[in-house]
Amino acid sequence: MIYLDHAAATPVSKKALKAMEPYFSDDFFNPSAAYLPAKKVAADYENAKNVIAHAIGAKGTDIVITAGATEANNLAFSFLDKGSVLYLETEHDSVRKVAESYGGQPIGVDKNGRILIDDLKAKMTDDVMLVSVALCNNEIGTIQPLSEIAAYLREVKMDRLARGVKRPVYLHSDASQAMNLLNVNIARLGVDLLTINSAKVYGPKGVGALYVSRDVKLSPVTLGGGQEKGLRSGTENVPGVIGFSVAVNEAYEHLNGNRKKYAELKRILLSELEGYELVNKKHTLDNFVVICYNGIDAERLIFLLEDKGVYVSTGAACAASKGVKSHVLKAIGLSDSEIAGSLRLTLGETNTKEQIHEAARLINEAANIERRRNG
Amino acid sequence: MDSFLELALRGKSPSLTNSKKLSISPHNPSELALRGTKPTVFVGMSGGVDSSASALLLKQQGYNVKGIYMKNWSKDLPGMKCPWAEDLADAKRVAVKLGIDFEVWDFEKEYYEKVVEYMISEFKAGNTPNPDVMCNQEIKFKLFYEKAMERGADFIATGHYARVSEFEPAFPSSGLKFSSTSYTGTRTEPSLRDEPVRSVRNIRVENSNQIYDSGKAGSNSPMLMMAVDQSKDQTYFLYRISDEALSRTIFPIGGMLKKDVKKFAQENGLHNAYKKESMGVCFVGEVGMRDFLKEYIDIAPGEIQEIETGKVVGHHEGAVFYTIGQRHGLYISGNVGEINTGLPYYVVKKDLKNNIVYVSRDLNNANIWTDELKLKDIIVRDYGGKPVSDVLVRLRHLGQLMPAKLDGDTLRFEQKIKRPASGQSAVFYQDEVCLGGGIII
Numbered sequence: 001m002i003y004l005d006h007a008a009a010t011p012v013s014k015k016a017l018k019a020m021e022p023y024f025s026d027d028f029f030n031p032s033a034a035y036l037p038a039k040k041v042a043a044d045y046e047n048a049k050n051v052i053a054h055a056i057g058a059k060g061t062d063i064v065i066t067a068g069a070t071e072a073n074n075l076a077f078s079f080l081d082k083g084s085v086l087y088l089e090t091e092h093d094s095v096r097k098v099a100e101s102y103g104g105q106p107i108g109v110d111k112n113g114r115i116l117i118d119d120l121k122a123k124m125t126d127d128v129m130l131v132s133v134a135l136c137n138n139e140i141g142t143i144q145p146l147s148e149i150a151a152y153l154r155e156v157k158m159d160r161l162a163r164g165v166k167r168p169v170y171l172h173s174d175a176s177q178a179m180n181l182l183n184v185n186i187a188r189l190g191v192d193l194l195t196i197n198s199a200k201v202y203g204p205k206g207v208g209a210l211y212v213s214r215d216v217k218l219s220p221v222t223l224g225g226g227q228e229k230g231l232r233s234g235t236e237n238v239p240g241v242i243g244f245s246v247a248v249n250e251a252y253e254h255l256n257g258n259r260k261k262y263a264e265l266k267r268i269l270l271s272e273l274e275g276y277e278l279v280n281k282k283h284t285l286d287n288f289v290v291i292c293y294n295g296i297d298a299e300r301l302i303f304l305l306e307d308k309g310v311y312v313s314t315g316a317a318c319a320a321s322k323g324v325k326s327h328v329l330k331a332i333g334l335s336d337s338e339i340a341g342s343l344r345l346t347l348g349e350t351n352t353k354e355q356i357h358e359a360a361r362l363i364n365e366a367a368n369i370e371r372r373r374n375g
Numbered sequence: 376m377d378s379f380l381e382l383a384l385r386g387k388s389p390s391l392t393n394s395k396k397l398s399i400s401p402h403n404p405s406e407l408a409l410r411g412t413k414p415t416v417f418v419g420m421s422g423g424v425d426s427s428a429s430a431l432l433l434k435q436q437g438y439n440v441k442g443i444y445m446k447n448w449s450k451d452l453p454g455m456k457c458p459w460a461e462d463l464a465d466a467k468r469v470a471v472k473l474g475i476d477f478e479v480w481d482f483e484k485e486y487y488e489k490v491v492e493y494m495i496s497e498f499k500a501g502n503t504p505n506p507d508v509m510c511n512q513e514i515k516f517k518l519f520y521e522k523a524m525e526r527g528a529d530f531i532a533t534g535h536y537a538r539v540s541e542f543e544p545a546f547p548s549s550g551l552k553f554s555s556t557s558y559t560g561t562r563t564e565p566s567l568r569d570e571p572v573r574s575v576r577n578i579r580v581e582n583s584n585q586i587y588d589s590g591k592a593g594s595n596s597p598m599l600m601m602a603v604d605q606s607k608d609q610t611y612f613l614y615r616i617s618d619e620a621l622s623r624t625i626f627p628i629g630g631m632l633k634k635d636v637k638k639f640a641q642e643n644g645l646h647n648a649y650k651k652e653s654m655g656v657c658f659v660g661e662v663g664m665r666d667f668l669k670e671y672i673d674i675a676p677g678e679i680q681e682i683e684t685g686k687v688v689g690h691h692e693g694a695v696f697y698t699i700g701q702r703h704g705l706y707i708s709g710n711v712g713e714i715n716t717g718l719p720y721y722v723v724k725k726d727l728k729n730n731i732v733y734v735s736r737d738l739n740n741a742n743i744w745t746d747e748l749k750l751k752d753i754i755v756r757d758y759g760g761k762p763v764s765d766v767l768v769r770l771r772h773l774g775q776l777m778p779a780k781l782d783g784d785t786l787r788f789e790q791k792i793k794r795p796a797s798g799q800s801a802v803f804y805q806d807e808v809c810l811g812g813g814i815i816i
Contacts, residue, residue: 299467300467300471300477303467303468303471303472304471306468307472369474373474373476
């Protein structure tokens with residue numbers, strides 16, 4: 001198997017899996033229970049939260065654990081009024097759909113998928129309370145200049161105060177795809193809300209977290225026993241959070257090594273593949289390779305390659321399964337036929353150089369089969 | 376693999392081993408064969424095993440095959456999800472593995488207008504329509520057929536369990552007789568096997584350079600025939616399709632047993648051989664028809680009365696949601712002091728005007744039984760100008776075949792039958808030929 005879809009899911013690391021095990025059986029207690037063994041579990045849980053929070057430069061008490069990034073993104077919008085949000089038009093559906101439900105306005109991107117700051121400025125009004133821009137795009141890996149956006153929002157705040165406008169404005173970012181390759185730090189990015197995701201950093205699925213700065217007053221999406229400071233009721237997912245913390249730590253430790261490794265694998269891939277155009281040329285994560293075969297239906301390549309044990313994707317896994325054309329590729333100006341011909345290859349820990357040579361050969365072969373069929 | 380291909384070609388008929396195998400008018404090759412080009416067939420691919428196997432068979436038989444996924448309307452609300460995206464991916468995966476072209480044709484709007492709206496309005500009128508019959512008539516064998524022809528198809532094909540034969544009027548006096556080549560083999564009526572009068576469309580010569588059309592479309596009337604696998608026969612849903620479409624339709628698996636289709640798919644690495652069979656109407660999904668209808672028709676509480684006594688035994692959510700013969704979903708509570716007979720109530724009559732549903736426990740209630748049905752929108756396929764009067768009638772998919780006489784718009788049954796709901800179809804057969812049918816009033 002050659003897995004080239006690490007943006008869709010990552011395997012749980014051995015260390016993380018091992019760390020989780022006891023919390024399914026021996027240490028299964030409800031952290032809210034009164035007796036000592038339960039209190040020990042509660043302490044382990046809080047420690048794990050601290051580890052996760054430290055990785056982004058926050059404290060454990062600043063993050064809310066959720067059942068994945070989608071839920072974290074939903075929670076991040078929970079304090080808004082109608083029409084008070086701006087979001088990047090290339091956001092993942094878990095931001096886009098929520099923003100749309102609040103009557104949000106999309107901000108445009110350039111051909112590399114980077115935010116058009118002027119468009120953000122043009123759409124900024126005193127009604128806007130939240131701007132949501134993902135740190136890295138999930139389809140093409142574009143890295144956004146978040147600190148630049150944060151600096152602009154500080155100007156907006158100051159201008160509002162000078163005019164006696166009390167309404168605050170916050171910055172939210174979904175950093176789900178970023179933590180394997182970037183040092184994600186809330187202070188440096190200047191965000192007020194940040195979503196992170198265990199499933200993309202070799203931790204278990206169904207666990208995510210939202211960093212919430214103290215200024216932001218969220219409304220809980222789920223009510224109940226008051227866990228997570230009342231913002232996310234429900235018995236704590238102890239093994240999930242333990243696994244997440246171990247995975248986050250590993251990602252942090254491997255950061256520099258990963259960058260070198262992926263840059264090299266990407267170089268091999270791009271030099272050995274034939275007859276393609278690179279879609280994500282600039283400002284992109286090193287493990288994202290999006291290529292376009294004009295005139296070929298890339299979805300057919302997925303099915304040809306799966307027979308050879310090579311797993312690739314045409315875009316966001318969720319979007320592809322709904323049969324919807326990628327809004328991201330459209331936003332960066334690709335034509336319908338270019339979108340149909342685009343393949344997303346995302347590299348990860350499971351990949352070796354040998355695999356990448358082999359993958360390039362098999363992808364070339366599949367593309368040739370389709371070219372011949374088209375005549 | 377070859378053995379399965381042969382099975383498909385032969386329709387599993389033991390008589391095929393004899394020399395009549397090539398009674399498929401080899402002396403009368405079609406213009407297509409004369410042109411020396413491979414005939415093009417557009418096959419409707421749903422992602423299921425039947426249409427996947429159909430596409431594979433056609434490819435093996437030497438056709439130029441194009442796979443088409445028909446996207447129909449589906450209600451996409453939380454909790455009401457039609458799995459079309461998965462089906463589409465399954466269909467495409469098979470097309471890619473077969474190396475054939477594949478397209479998605481969007482009939483969503485047309486499907487909504489022709490099938491869904493029709494269905495809702497029929498329910499509102501107190502009837503119980505069959506959307507599958509309507510879908511075949513209006514979408515698969517009309518819009519799909521027409522578009523395929525426009526796009527240069529010689530034939531269309533689907534994965535239905537049914538067969539098509541063509542009537543050759545050169546033998547008008549011999550009545551209903553068929554080419555022995557496709558005859559089911561499950562019955563033995565030697566007289567029907569002797570004289571090859573009809574040739575059967577879904578039987579083809581496998582050599583790709585020698586595909587013979589079984590007859591000239593247009594000059595002969597096509598006949599819709601039951602599938603060889605009678606436990607899967609789908610002619611009940613197909614009786615309303617036009618002669619024109621039928622004459623250009625191939626049902627590649629109509630001559631095969633379901634289990635052989637599955638085995639064939641497995642042996643050829645079609646992943647969907649293991650797929651769960653889709654049941655019921657896609658756009659209604661898993662929630663069931665009544666819950667689907669509630670999205671469109673307001674609930675109107677009314678009384679459920681026992682028909683014999685007029686006693687109110689419960690309340691319902693609106694008479695339109697109920698179907699004659701229905702036993703489930705009735706909100707009937709037992710009365711204090713009454714002995715539970717253990718017999719269920721079922722719906723015997725609906726009074727839409729007063730919104731009353733009548734029920735009975737009496738299986739012999741006169742409202743349930745009848746020996747006569749009035750029909751509308753009757754279709755009878757011409758098979759040589761012979762009047763159709765003695766027919767076998769099927770009142771539901773795979774229902775029992777019951778002898779009856781068709782007299783104008785009235786069906787008279789030899790024995791009393793349980794009255795079907797209005798809006799359902801009564802479909803006529805003679806032997807294995809599906810002659811047509813009508814909508815029950």
